[in-house]
Amino acid sequence: MASLPKRIIKETERLVLDPVPGINAVPHEDNLRYFQVTIEGPQQSPYEDGVFELELFLPDDYPMEAPKVRFLTKIYHPNIDRLGRICLDVLKANWSPALQIRTVLLSVQALLASPNPNDPLANDVAEDWLKHEDEAIAKAREWTKQYASRK
């Protein structure tokens, strides 16, 4: 395997030794650029009590290029589509090489706490969210219970 940049080793060590509350990221033993991630749904959000699985991949150009992050657990959220792709500025145009795996995952966690239906990725969900917010939130809770229950 190609050698791993020192930065990735340092980041991984810190993720394990000094984890972010509610976020867990473990590198795959065969590929240290591939992380299995879980994020706990933030309290007082429709995702509360849910544990969401994600995958995170560090491309060859990392940190010049953003990590690729995707939800594996089904989630009802206006900025996450049914393939789990996430609409988040720091993963695209606002990526900076001073950001890290931990800051990206914190941003994803923050996105769960504050869905933004005005900048949608899942158009149907965003429409629901804008038109019938109460119903959309209820549905997000229901999906959390159904798909993201702690095993």
Place this chain on the structure above:
Amino acid sequence: MSTYEEEHGTTGSNASDRRDLRSQLHSLYQENGTSNALLQMLSQLIPESMQEELLEDTKDGCPDNYIDSLPRIKKKDLKEQESCSICCCNYKDDEYPLVVELPHCSHRFDLECVAVWLSKSTTCPLCRDDVLSHKPKIDVSQVEMEDEWGMYG
């Protein structure tokens, strides 16, 4: 044997015409910013190979001469535990650290690290300050000329 120019249909005079047209389009493009209508119009008018060149010119990064001009920091002015936020390594782990400072926000990075970033972006990795906004625009027509010379050389 045919020359590169003949094979690619770019004889000398053609190339200079092309350059004139390109600089005209370029200034038009800059005046209008990223107008979609203009881009569409252009895409109908010019061959694909030229569109690419045009878009290259307006690509997001900083010119090489800007990156080369960044002020360097002397080793004795670096703090003991100071590290580059791009590679996360202490500057002083390197016997001969080559550290630069961005002119406006004064954030420091390894030259090697920040050069790669600034070749595709114009923002400071730490504060997103637009590094080019504090300097007069560098004349890109000169840069282009050199590129072409390089091709024929």
